Amino acid sequence: MKSCLVADDSPVIRLLARRLLEADGHHVREAPDGAKALEACAEAMPDVILMDWRMPVMNGLECMARLRRMPGGTVPRIVFCSVEAAPDMIRQALDSGADEFIMKPFDAEILASKFALAGVR
Numbered sequence: 001m002k003s004c005l006v007a008d009d010s011p012v013i014r015l016l017a018r019r020l021l022e023a024d025g026h027h028v029r030e031a032p033d034g035a036k037a038l039e040a041c042a043e044a045m046p047d048v049i050l051m052d053w054r055m056p057v058m059n060g061l062e063c064m065a066r067l068r069r070m071p072g073g074t075v076p077r078i079v080f081c082s083v084e085a086a087p088d089m090i091r092q093a094l095d096s097g098a099d100e101f102i103m104k105p106f107d108a109e110i111l112a113s114k115f116a117l118a119g120v121r
Helices: 011-023 034-043 060-069 087-095 108-117
Strands: 003-007 027-031 048-052 077-082 100-103
Touching (some): 003 034, 027 034, 060 077, 077 087, 087 100
Parallel strands (some): 077 100
């Protein structure tokens, strides 16, 4: 069973992602912002992170940059997600260390395919 952290300021997106990921056999934890996501990673580094771009306190790009500098922070696969999907935003996320990018809204099939492309089995 893979551990997954869902970092998103929307409780609705966190609930949707949790349900889809748990149905696919993942153990899921949640964080409402980038700072809480880093705290969760410091407690137990997940195998994969579904990371929202725009969050309060600390956005997804800053969170990912800090995460990658933490002990074990290069391990998690990171799938960025956003309602905005301009090509330059996708490129920025991938160039900054994300493994894949998903556009909101998503469903079980899209989430599973993006996790597979990111190397999450």
